[in-house]
Amino acid sequence: xxxxxxxxxxxxxxxxxxxxxxxxxxxxxxxxxxxxxxxxxxxxxxxxxxxxxxxxxxxxxxxxxxxxxxxxxxxxxxxxxxxxxxxxxxxxxxxxxxxxxxxxxxxxxxxxxxxxxxxxxxxxxxxxxxxxxxxxxxxxxxxxxxxxxxxxxxxxxxxxxxxxxxxxxxxxxxxxxxxxxxxxxxxxxxxxxxxxxxxxxxxxxxxxxxxxxxxxxxxxxxxxxxxxxxxxxxxxxxxxxxxxxxxxxxxxxxxxxxxxxxxxxxxxxxxxxxxxxxxxxxxxxxxxxxxxxxxxxxxxxxxxxxxxxxxxxxxxxxxxxxxxxxxxxxxxxxxxxxxxxxxxxxxxxxxxxxxxxxxxxxxxxxxxxxxxxx
Ligand SMILES: *Cc1c(COP(=O)(O)O)cnc(C)c1O
Numbered sequence: 484x485x486x487x488x489x490x491x492x493x494x495x496x497x498x499x500x501x502x503x504x505x506x507x508x509x510x511x512x513x514x515x516x517x518x519x520x521x522x523x524x525x526x527x528x529x530x531x532x533x534x535x536x537x538x539x540x541x542x543x544x545x546x547x548x549x550x551x552x553x554x555x556x557x558x559x560x561x562x563x564x565x566x567x568x569x570x571x572x573x574x575x576x577x578x579x580x581x582x583x584x585x586x587x588x589x590x591x592x593x594x595x596x597x598x599x600x601x602x603x604x605x606x607x608x609x610x611x612x613x614x615x616x617x618x619x620x621x622x623x624x625x626x627x628x629x630x631x632x633x634x635x636x637x638x639x640x641x642x643x644x645x646x647x648x649x650x651x652x653x654x655x656x657x658x659x660x661x662x663x664x665x666x667x668x669x670x671x672x673x674x675x676x677x678x679x680x681x682x683x684x685x686x687x688x689x690x691x692x693x694x695x696x697x698x699x700x701x702x703x704x705x706x707x708x709x710x711x712x713x714x715x716x717x718x719x720x721x722x723x724x725x726x727x728x729x730x731x732x733x734x735x736x737x738x739x740x741x742x743x744x745x746x747x748x749x750x751x752x753x754x755x756x757x758x759x760x761x762x763x764x765x766x767x768x769x770x771x772x773x774x775x776x777x778x779x780x781x782x783x784x785x786x787x788x789x790x791x792x793x794x795x796x797x798x799x800x801x802x803x804x805x806x807x808x809x810x811x812x813x814x815x816x817x818x819x820x821x822x823x824x825x826x827x828x829x830x831x832x833x834x835x836x837x838x839x840x841x842x843x844x845x846x847x848x849x850x851x852x853x854x855x856x857x
Contacts, residue, residue: 486842490847493799498837506683508685509729511707520602524728525776528688532672535654536664538690543723544704547650547673548684551583551620553721554669554689556645557699558618559587559682560716563644567817569625571643573603573629574805574823576622580648581806583621584673592616593807593815595822601778601830602629604822608637617834618644623652623663625764625801626679626745626775629656630666644668650689650857653680655770664690669700674727679741679775680734686727726743741837745774748835748844752777755848761787762829776801780829783856788831799832 491497499506510779513524525543532541544550558564566588572580574593584591594611597604602624619638630645633770638645645667652663653672664670674686691697699716702709706817707718734741753766762780777800781787788798807815833847 488795488846490796490834492799492832492834493836494573494838494855495580495681497675498681500585501732501837502737503599504599505728507626509542509733510726513726513729519725520722522725524725524732525723527732528723528728529761531645531732532664532690535735535738536670536759538670539667540690541664542689542697542701542704542707543728544687544689544700545706545723546687547648547675548579548687549719550671550673550689551580551648553700553703553719554588554591555583555587555618555692556703556719556781557669558644560673560699561695562701564617564707567604567615569613569615569621570646570663571608571611571616572806573601573620573622573624574818575601575603575826576624576806577650577674577802578646578809580620581812582789585812588657590615590620591806591815593805593818593820593823595820596624597744598780598822598826600627600629601625601764601826602627602660603634604712605637606633606676607776612641612643616641618646620646620648621667622650623655625778626652626655626742626773627657627765628652628657628663628666628771633659635666643817646670650675650678650687651775652773654742659838660771665692667695668693669722674731679745679773680731680738681853684724684727684729686723686731687829688723695824698710704842730822742773744837745835746772746778747776747841748839749777751841751844752833752848754842755845756851757774758852758854760854761851771848774835776832778830778832778833779851780826782829784829784831786856787854790854791850794845796850797834800830802830803827
């Protein structure tokens with residue numbers, strides 16, 4: 484195919500364009516308010532997040548990694564976790580999930596994914612549980628809920644905490660209609676600019692229906708103080724910037740709309756791509772996946788990626804090297820996790836944001852259908 488057009492993977496200015504006038508107004512409101520830490524925008528954000536997820540409480544924090552770290556630190560302060568305890572994590576995830584665990588002195592135990600959902604394989608979790616296992620951190624990868632009934636039953640049976648890494652899954656729902664953030668004991672969200680709902684910088688949130696945890700993480704994010712100059716925990720400074728809260732408050736009401744558009748693009752890819760060399764992601768007509776990424780698999784991934792680039796289609800790889808093979812985890816390098824490693828060699832993310840029109844999705848599918856493996 485000879486195509487001069489470029490299919491942009493992601494341009495954040497384009498994504499934010501419909502919101503930009505209101506974002507600028509909101510930023511000016513904060514500038515004029517004289518209140519640059521905490522305040523009205525943060526309170527409004529926390530109410531909106533609680534309402535959106537259905538969790539009793541939402542706590543604004545600095546970013547998604549800090550959200551997960553604070554949850555784990557919170558459970559350590561509450562005596563529910565102790566340094567040295569094991570936390571089951573998916574082998575196929577962004578490294579932040581694993582960093583949060585090790586940063587708190589806990590031991591990450593990676594478990595292989597299912598090839599179809601690319602999420603942690605519940606059938607393999609039981610074999611990874613030891614006498615030190617205290618928690619599971621399922622990651623709703625690419626916007627697909629990872630906490631099925633079997634995982635939740637298993638966790639309940641072994642009295643394990645379930646801490647959702649919901650960074651990629653704002654607005655996603657499970658088969659019972661429960662939203663990401665209200666399924667486990669607590670959840671961490673990210674508003675990193677490339678997420679489905681992105682800030683103009685770093686931002687994150689914790690949701691939980693556990694009032695004790697909510698109280699502890701609220702204090703921990705703010706130097707560990709329960710009231711001014713009274714520090715009950717050795718806390719951190721992981722507060723949500725009100726400028727970012729103001730930006731997210733503009734975009735959060737459009738979560739369902741943003742996700743529905745991604746879902747339309749996913750439905751086009753799903754119906755149009757029919758190249759036997761390309762394995763499409765699971766697409767269920769009634770699922771509530773929010774398609775943070777549309778990830779296909781193919782044997783000669785880099786060859787396929789070069790072919791798409793030659794035809795103007797920008798793609799990314801989420802993620803080429805799983806956490807257990809990163810140089811910062813020499814202790815995990817010996818683990819045998821062939822499924823996660825194979826995904827690292829085979830996955831490719833197609834454009835699926837507001838930068839891609841429905842027509843583009845048809846054209847990209849046609850380009851993909853012309854691909855040959857030679
Ligand atoms: C983005 C992301 C995070 C971390 O969020 P930040 O806001 O970038 O710190 C954690 N887990 C997953 C799965 C993510 O995609």
